[in-house]
Amino acid sequence: MTGLDHSTPSRPVAPNRRGGIAGADASRPRHGRHRIGEGQRQNPRLWQVTPEELSSLLSACLRESIDAGEISLDAADVPATVKVERPKSREHGDWATNVALQLSKKAGMNPREFATVLATRVQDRDGIASVDIAGPGFLNITLDAAAAGELARAIVEAGAEYGRNAVLAGRTVNMEFVSANPTGPLHIGHTRWAALGDSIARLLAASGADVTAEYYINDAGSQMNVFAQSVYNRLHGLPVPEGGYPGAYVQELADQVLTEHPDVRNLTEEAALPVIRESAYRFQLQDIRDTLDAFDVHFDVWFSEKDLHESGAIEDAVARLREQGHIEDRDGAVWLRTTDFGDDKDRVLIRANGEPTYFAADAAYYLSKKDRGFPEKIYLLGADHHGYVGRLKAIAACAGDDPNHNIEILIGQLISVNGAKLSKRAGNIIELKDLVQWLGKDALRYSLARYPADSPITIDPEVLQSRTNDNPVFYVQYAHARTRGAARTAEAAGVDRGAFDAALLTDPTESELLARLGEFPSVVGQAAKLREPHRVARHLELLASAYHSWYAVCRIVPVAGEDGPGEISDLNRTRLWLNEATAQVLANGLALLGVSAPERM
Template identity: 75%
Template sequence: MKPEDLSALLSAVLNAAVDAGDLPSDLRAEITPERVKVERPRSREHGDWATNAALQLGKKAGMAPREFAALLSERLAAAEGIASVDVAGPGFLNITLDAAAAGELARQIVEAGESYGRNTALTGHVVNMEFVSANPTGPLHIGHTRWAALGDAIARLLRASGAEVTAEYYVNDAGNQMNVFADSVLARLHGRDVPEGGYPGGYVKDLADAVLAEHPDVRELTDEAARPVVRETAYRLQMQDIKDTLTAFGVHFDVFTSERTLHESGAIQSAVARLREQGHIEDREGAVWLKTTDFGDDKDRVLIRANGEPTYFAADAAYYLDKRDRGFEEKVYLLGADHHGYVNRLKAIASAAGDDAAKNIEILIGQLISVNGAKLSKRAGNIIELKDLVEWLGKDALRYDLARYPADSPITIDPEKLRSNTNDNPVYYVQYAHARTRGAARTAVAHGVERTEFDGALLTHETESELLAQLAEFPAVVASAARLREPHRVARHLEVIAGAYHAWYAACRIVPLPTDDGTPRPVETLNRTRLWLNDATTTVLANGLGLLGVSAPETM
């Protein structure tokens, strides 16, 4: 029995009490599985699950919580699959399932397969998630690594919880930085030093060589004539390098939106006009200002400079309205540690556009990461490239380690730990547990143990009860991680499941031991049922690792 099954049972029992006249009819609107929830008690001595439904509903029913709990306890204890129900404290209910109902979960998980853990907590939510969005003037580096891993994991979690998600990369391909980029490549093309303030990395020379390979006559042009050719070719090549690096890191984007198209399409002028209609534009000092102080910003922001040139902020406003026009009710921005100043101004854009800044826009700020012993990239200059980190530490280890910490906590990655095949390495610990389940299944089948029958009532060992309880919590953990945008909740729960599995594996055999004289013992229902539990663990570990963008190996 899964937690959601128990919540549905509680709702059914309460509705039956309403039908019987034991509870007032106006309470029915409050009785839903979403509101009548169960959770794991702090101590297993208090049962398998607990609920505070009596404290939630007692007052509304005109009853003392303990009186309400007593009524609910009596009715719930008579339900199929319930071994006992105890009233505790001011009105908590501690629920113990009978062994068959608890063990049935193993079969449910195996039969659910890849869908186990998926839930409907965010069904109906239409979300645009923008993350990474590195400038197309150089390779992805360590500063982009965290949001690549976390952003992709959050998108996976949202989808697993029923949301419709578009992962989007905003390409900052407008402004003077692109001219500086072009001039840097052009300088290397002619063997000159990059101009002051230009991009000095070795990758610029690589781009110059690639541009020359595509346009052999480009060096015969004047700098003025060559600049557009160099800019567009180098830009395309660098964006392809970024996309290839993301693909190698297991990160997928549904949409790449160009800032330049906002300028060229008239979207910025349209945005200014729309915000003016909303009454939040002011013309002063020859410039066009958005009155963001009306919405909590520390100062008003210029949209159009006195010389008629739009600011980066104007593009931000146009981009927000573009997302809004594309039907995204919720817009999530994942920004780096140096972007705290963007929070109020982006929320001000949302409010000025007529949105609810508390509902329609969410801005997550990630803290910095560092890597002990990492070498600066010879190709990229004074940065550590993401592709170098992946080659050094491995995609799985890097993604898992970045996912298992809250975004607002600084991280120092320990390469020695991540490269070690020990239980001190969290990703190895979880992946090894998955590989061990697969090895146990292969051994079982080789010894004639197959999933031909099942009796959940036989899974009574304390390690089986603990493992089942942790597997049961997985869908709720996924839903919580999605709502809170916290993939680390899934990573940490996988580690708990791995620990519970290792303890069970040491205590309970799937394949029966031979007799003292070596004669094989017959395979019994318990052995086959334990194979179901083993394979249920396989399913949950694989599903959880998949949500983090990490592989689930068959062997280690």
């Protein structure tokens, strides 16, 4: 990034979805209008009013009022989490809660009377500057400037850990996504789930879950035979077999197989096909792995369907489901009565000829996940897999699990890219690796994470390749690069972080920036719970906007005058802390989306 200036870039359209309050160590302080006394200012660690702490404070004040006989409620009536939200207008304070409206009727009180009792107790707590009652009984809470500003130091000291929370602590999750057939390269249809699946896995882990990302390799069944035949035909200069795989990549595989097995052409077709199938499969699977690595998508487990068949897992699954009482032998076939649990029809597990169906493999795979210690199983499926929802949930129920808890199925909508061309290598598809080379990994991943999974996306390459504020990924990455440029300028001017005075961060833009920084852990926790990475992306855009506004009016380096360089004060040093805190949150958020945080642009 060159020529850093104090102009404020226009921001992209503000998101219409808001991250909720969840997670640990999140704070959402805002206005710094109230300074603290000198005695407090010298305190090296002032209390930081985080959303969770404020919620707990409100709960504690409610219980105290009940114990004191001021409010006629049972302790059990106090919600575990008192919801606090950011008011729409800055003049209404930093936080607002409608808990008085929620509980006053049960307490037999007027809402404003209830709010008054609660406000009196909240007002006396450390870090609270004022509590006002608005409307029918809303509590508007304004934080002390120092309590709000302390967040900047806390973020810098937490580093990459800031944003991590305990919303999903104790949860063990298996998340399967992409799972493309190893018969060809990954294409545009897999792109969205690769980006979203990896981001969801990162969010789950950041929110305390023990998550395993898994790729199910469909390396069994008739498609693998057709795949082998396609490569065999290329080796012998024959046309693509009926229903076979076209594209130059098949010739590439044929060349690789020939290099590995120079005598394969001398074998009979019957002898050659197993060799070709195994060799071409390994090369194609490696191509898939390499493509995903380049897209910064990583899996903990690569699970082979072939191994499922060869290990006897399918026969074992049928036996176990029979013990559960949901198997029926009919017309020479073995059926699973999935209609017992809401499926539209029963499903065949073993055909009359003794061959297992794909559904039998699905059942065995589900039981494998259960046996491997995954109480929660998330499946990310494409737009053409709606019919799988009922049958997979029925498998869970037949296996003795709760289909509303032990299995979750996400269905994604299609994406399209304006001007995208079919791959010359693959022949009839748009390859993921071509999209990455064309649009860039960061732009592609960010744009895919920026929208809910259930909404169709049309990507505009001109926008993603532009270096303007209309490009959301550029806008956010530029904010991070600007923080690094500001830090370099500060270092050159002799400004360091040798002092920190949270009470000095009183400018309205500092209040806004601190508020956005404080929201981050809550946004991460909510995005993890809802499986919605777009909440993080949209929050980063709001944070970038707040930073650009702050940067335009609040100087880290003092202004030079006629007498030389301006004197460096604790305000300059404290603002450097705030700059570094912003850099850290932007980097942490981008990392959750698999996007880099550049030092320069």
